[in-house]
Amino acid sequence: MTVLREIANGVHVLRHPVLDVNATLVVGGEAALVVDTLSSARQAEDLLAAVRRVTGLPLVVVNTHHHFDHVFGNVMFAGAAIWAHEEAAALVGPALRERAVLAFPDLADELACTTPTPATELVRSAAEVELGDRTVQLRHFGRGHSIGDLVAIVPDADLLIAGDLVEQSGPPQFDDAYPLDWPDTVAGLLALLTADSQVVPGHGAVTDRRFVRAQHEQLADLAWLIREGDADGAPAERVAAKSAFPQEIALPAVRRGYLHLNQP
Template sequence: MTVLREIAAGVHVLRHPVLDVNATLVVGAEAALVADTLSTAAQARDLLAAVRRVTPLPVLVVNTHHHFDHCFGNVVFAADGSPIWSHEEAARLVGPALRDRAVQEHPDLAADLAAVTPTPATRLVRTTADLDLGGRPVLLRHYGRGHSIGDLVALVPDADVVVAGDLVEQSGPPQFDDAFPLEWPDTVAALLTEIGPQTQVVPGHGAVVTHRFVAAQHEQLAALAWLIREGDADGAPPERVAAKSPFPHEITLPAVHRGYLHLNQP
């Protein structure tokens, strides 16, 4: 049985075993919010059933970004009547091409992923949106590009909880496949201004963390950004820059390539 764990009053987290991805439930007096809907319809049905064991209230959905493991369950919640919110760029990228890429990259989930109807958000955020769950505000903020072009953070001020999506990763290093490694540090720096010493931060994957963890990851991201800038200025091959990174070489190499590309765009 899929079980949500309460981390603060009315705030529950599901740490799903597939890809160690998190989904978060925030319950207000009149409505509830689910941040991220997992990878497949079957996973989303289990998540929705777990939500219903906690609350019968109407549910609205927020996608922290467009990657399949955070939004391919949208189809289940949409069929249940949930409005779906995301950054406008994230919504633009949710479609058949994203599904085909996910099928190719995750053969263990291929059959379930191929059966998904990608369902983009229709409530779009450019920089900010403030939601009211009935006496409980949830603030949606886009601080800039980082892990993706459309990272969206959900702040729950009265519970001192921040749902950060993949801007913060706990169970593995940050992923840079379609990231913006030169901008990611500034985006996390802006996020850190919202995180106090007691704030609980729900990362995209892994255990709930605190300001100390996010600040340490910010330092690593900033170090990598400087390595990329220096490497580009020196004409260093990407492999040499990746070898100096605070993250594993195979993770860093795409970041260096993307950083060089961004630095040399016309």
């Protein structure tokens, strides 16, 4: 049985075994917020059942970004307002499902039965979701893991839901990322965190400011290597080998960085 774990007053997290992705429930006095809806309708059905074991309140949904493992469960939340950054919402559709099937063939059957459902409420830079006796702030600090990263801040719980801007169970992923922008975006998150803050990453265990700061340093070092390598005309492979991240992770980041630096 899928179970949500309470990590703060009225804040519950499901760490799903498929892709180790997190979904978060924030319960207010009049409504409850679900942040990210997992990879498929089947997974989201279990998530929704777990949510309903905690609360019967009307639901609101937030997508932290457009990647399928965070949004394809949207279809199970019919009638709920779904919030996302405007760039993220525009990328949720059949083409995204096709790419997901190619990348994760083991999930092909689940994905075939899932209708990609984009957000209905669009955020450009900031918005607030009222849950009755608590307000959740939605903020876009810039590009990073994707073009449309959105974080959810629960001030009364000193908690931030970071999506894949922060990765705990593995290194950051750069396939369609913005490695030169990512450090500044995470710096915006750090400015909000206290020594006692909890941070829900996109994947892995709930973490804290110290972890986010360490990952920010790694991202900043990589961005510096990319800029230096581009200026020197160094091969991407040589630059990636200098990174703190594994070669197979850093190489796509360097190539993306080179691409962005040399765009007209």
